Amino acid sequence: MNGLTVGYLAERNARIQPDAEAVVQRADGERTETVTFEALNRRVDRLANALAERGIEEGDTVATYTGNRVETIESYLATMKLGALPVPINHRFKAGEVSYVLEDSDATLCIFGEAGRETIAGVHDEFDSPVEAYLYAGDSTPAFAADYETVRDGASTDPVEIVPSRTDEAAIMYTSGTTGKPKGCVLTHDNVVQAAENSLYEVNLSRDARFMVVTPLFHIAAFGLFMMSFYVGGTTILVDDFEPTSVLSVLEDESVTASFMVPMMSRAVLSADPESYDLSKFEHYMTGAAPSERSLKEAIIETFDCNLYDVFGQTELSPSTTMLRPENALERPDSVGRPIINVEVKVVDETGDEVETGETGRIAYRGPTVFKEYYGMPEKTAAVFDDGWFVSDDLVRMDDDGFVYFVGRADDMIITGGENVHPAEIEEVLHDLEGVDEVAVVGVPDDQWGERVKAVVVPEGEAALTESTVVGHVEANLAGFKKPREVEFRDELPRNPTGKVLKNELA
Known part of the structure; x- marks a missing residue:
């Protein structure tokens, strides 16, 4: 073996602390399954052997259409041990979207659960796909699939020869696809392991960590959180469906020490009477995927008496790139922090030259967590790399102290009357307007201006907001061409599922 791989972590944990809890699965207010590190590694080996018996070998792809369940973790680890690549699919995708990912990734085997039964049946019956075999984790196995548990438990427990090198491909993680079809990012074992090491350096977790994962495991952010916990030998508590009071119960019952919640989850949990629960063990609160305004940060810190980390990144970076640490959370609440360890950052213009401090440009990255390629897209891959740097579509600015501020997406930019307007700038201003709970700004076609600015506002409670109030507030704080010419209340x-606003549905 050349370097530490994901499969080796499973064996190491089983050897060092065989009887410790590796994964706890929660549902309906109770534990539905608990697996030790030794049992997890044994099940992973069995599943890997079962996959090998079905023809899966190094370089093949195995799709998973499952929720936050133990089988999902097993599937990822077993596939990686073989040197094959798990392909997690958004479990809210419909049949046509699932079929796209299966075909795009060349998946020859698909593992799915009860929640995806109807969708995968539709894929099997109505679409052509490269999938040759299906494994079903649930009751009443469909005729076209084999029972996951029977297949796994009937296979050999012989140890699997682990993929030999950190530089080998580990997984294909699909981008969110908020503005178009998702792209498959090929991550190596080095990407995945180094990302865990980077995050652990910034957030000091120990073997005593009890990490609740409530964001979906098909997304690199949640898988990265699992890897943090798994790397140090902590316990991962899986919650499949987000429901505020259930989450608070899990935090109390499981003595959770760390978790990650996107801002919309945070707002919901804060509204569910968290003071009624014993959350004294909850120390590390991570957030990201969408902006958190100062008032939300203040409420989290005051309510949970915790360390708050605002994390920024993207799938192509495995995923974390910058972090606003607890000591800066309220000093610079609009920032996404400084680059984390082992991630180099610069801000560049359209020609690839660095911009001046304070100017807006694309954020570019270099380091061991940068993905290998977009699967099957060599031209697209070449287009996003410049002399070893991955150049993102995220627009940011950086201040004199190295703090990064997210401005928006290059493909979200509104060009109105020849002027460039960054939606995030307007959204930030509107978050300061009393009565605004959430807001998204988009560009819509306009015969006169090319595009006009549209603000979609979610009022707070019974707040009596009007279009003139919203427009006037922006006009009082920003240049006139940036004011919304259309306001919609929703x-x-x-x-x-990861909390990112689907702006293509608002335009």
Whole structure:
């Protein structure tokens, strides 16, 4: 073996602390499954052997369409041990979207659970796909699939020969696809392991850590959180469906020490009477995937009496890139922090030259967590790399102290009357308007201006907001061409499962 791989971590943990809890699965207010490190590694070896019996070998791809369950972790680890690549699929995708990912990733085997039974049946019956075998984790196995548990438990327990090198491919993680079809990011074992090491340096977890994962494991952010916990030998508590009071119960019952919640989760939990629960063990609160305004940060810190970390990144970086640490959370609440260890950052213009401090540009990265390539997209891969740097579509600015401020996405930019407008700047101003709970700014076609600025606002409670109030507040704080020319009020914003606003549904 050349270097530490994900599969080796499973064996190391089983050897060092065989009887410690590795994964706890929670549902309906109770534990539904608890697996020790020794049992997990044994099950992973069995599943890996079962996959090998079905023709899976190094370089193959195995799709998973499952929730936050033990089988999901087992599937990832077993596939990686073989040198094959797990392909997690958003379990809210419909049949056509799932079929796209299966075909795009060349998956020859698909593991799915009860929540995805109907969708995968639709894929099997209605779409052509490269999948040759299905494993079903649940009751009443469909005729076209084999029972996951029977297949796993009937296989050999012989140790699997682990993929030999950190530089080998480990997984294909798909981007969120908020503005188009998702792209498959090929991550290596080095990417995944180094990302865990980087985050652990910034957030000091120990073997006593009890990490609740409530964001979906098909996303690199949640898998990265699991890897942090797994790397140090902590316990991972899986919660499959987000429900505020259930989350608070899990935090109390399981003596959770760390977790990650996107801002919309944080707002919901803060509204669910958290003071009624014993959360004294909860020390590390991580957030990200969407902006958290100062008032939300203040409420989290005051309510949970915890260390708050605001994390920024993307799938291509495995995923974390910058972090606003607890000591800066309220000093620079609009910032996404400084680059984390082992991640180099610069801000560049369209030609690839660095911009002046304080100017807006694309954020570019270099380091061991940068992904290998977009699967099957050599031209797209070449287009995003410049002399060893991955150049993102995220627009940021950096201050004199090295703090990064997210401005928006290059493909979100609104060009109105020849002027460039960054939605995040307007959203930041509107978050300071009393009565605004959430807001998203988009560009919509306009015959006169090319595009006009549209603000979609979610009022707070019974707040009596008007279009003129919203427009006037922006006009009082920003240049006139940045003011919304259209305001829409909604009860909620459309989001993907990781909390990112689906702006394409608002335009």
